[in-house]
Amino acid sequence: MGKRYFWRCNRRRIQDFILNGHLYYIPHVTIDCAIFGYHEQQLKLLLIKHRNIDNWSLPGGYIKRAEKLVDAANRNIKDRTGVDNLFLQQFKTFGDPDRIQFDKFDKKKWLEQTGLSSWEGNWLINQTISVGFYAITDFSKTKLQTDFSTEACAWFDINNLPPLEYDHDEMVREAMHTMRLHLYHYPIGLNMLPEKFTLGEIHALYETLLGKKLDVSNFPKKLLALKLLKKLEEKRSIGAHRSPHYIALTKKDMTWL
Amino acid sequence: MGKRYFWRCNRRRIQDFILNGHLYYIPHVTIDCAIFGYHEQQLKLLLIKHRNIDNWSLPGGYIKRAEKLVDAANRNIKDRTGVDNLFLQQFKTFGDPDRIQFDKFDKKKWLEQTGLSSWEGNWLINQTISVGFYAITDFSKTKLQTDFSTEACAWFDINNLPPLEYDHDEMVREAMHTMRLHLYHYPIGLNMLPEKFTLGEIHALYETLLGKKLDVSNFPKKLLALKLLKKLEEKRSIGAHRSPHYIALTKKDMTWL
DNA sequence: ATTCATTTAGTAAAATTTACTAAATGTAAC
């Protein structure tokens, strides 16, 4: 999509968002999502590129009026990835007054492109508190989509992230930290495994998420002891090797969800 | 202070807050503080009583423009208790659209008392996201103060709390949960002990905060092993008993603060 | 000197975690 064409098609929507967004959305508050993507021992992070902003940033956005925080996060993730109802957890709320540097924006260019005469006093130009959520999904099953405010949306290897806009570097660190703490308490990451999977698969998942080797023999005992998993009778054939049992998530006692 | 007298003195301030508060404060976002008070094996919680609201609630309030979240929390606590620079930790952010029920308020009475003609479209009548912080202090060292918006402010025994307004019952549960998790990771509660204290004192504190007995011999080993504490040479005389060593907080490696 | 409540050291038992070994298994190659 060419830039010219983009502006011709979207100028009205953008103008409406800038001028009237505060009627549909709650001003001053956003959610930001650290969406981890896993597939075959690779861990990635979903980043988006806003128009007229140099760096990549975490996907996120405003909360609709009368919308729950977690619903806003889910809506955002659905819009970007096509995946719904992920396991979502809050990790921290960020509100430093200098977390967004408005002077960095190219106001002139923005005004030209949007055709607006001024954004003094606009609802968007304000200290904004952002509630951070994290989620994990299988990146191979997502279909990334941009919208009128983002020019790109892509998975980045977790070990090779570009510098991020705003305070999103810190957000990623905090999200990672919280996710790793939750790994042995909540069934994180079971969203992205098939309903029935093998110990080998979840073992690889945990090693990748934690970024370290886990003993191949002790790891399954631990998860079974925690009662996050249960062993099924059925087995899977994997070629010239012993067939592993299938494993499934225990449904009992997930009241904390 | 009589009600009549109160309104004569404060009507103007209240009117200004209602009409122009959004100029000094960020709308739609508040902080709420679960301030635990400890003294001699008693654990209490600070609650406030707003005018024209039936139930007690947690102290909290709006964030000033260009103020950090944690500064807003500290300001609130300072204003209520006279105590400054407490160890503060975020525990969760609450944003359900129904967490504040505006229809419960006695609007008629309010309008009468404030002398305002309408509050339709007022900045206060809106979905509000609240960031929860917890802190611990020594309640015997606090001097509680009310302000123009609160008619009372008091310490309640943690085991005998009244039903709270808004979603503050849930907030208290979450705050308690997080505080207890943090107890072996952060030097919580050292604010309220003197700079030098004995193992017996911190032992009693931890038992009270956790609500359970801790082995008198193993507990000190644990805290010393965690390097939260260090033993001093000096001893304290406590009468007809063996004199305990003084203990102090280790200052090293508190980078996470 | 004796007594006593309390602090502190020490240690044995229990439980958990970690490291490692070996057996079981399914099928592909021979």
Added chain:
DNA sequence: GTTACATTTAGTAAATTTTACTAAATGAAT
């Protein structure tokens, strides 16, 4: 059919941590 082999699974010994308990040390009051 037999063998080879990568992988899964069971099992266990060692190491570590936690828990429970015992006893010694202490300092002042009696």
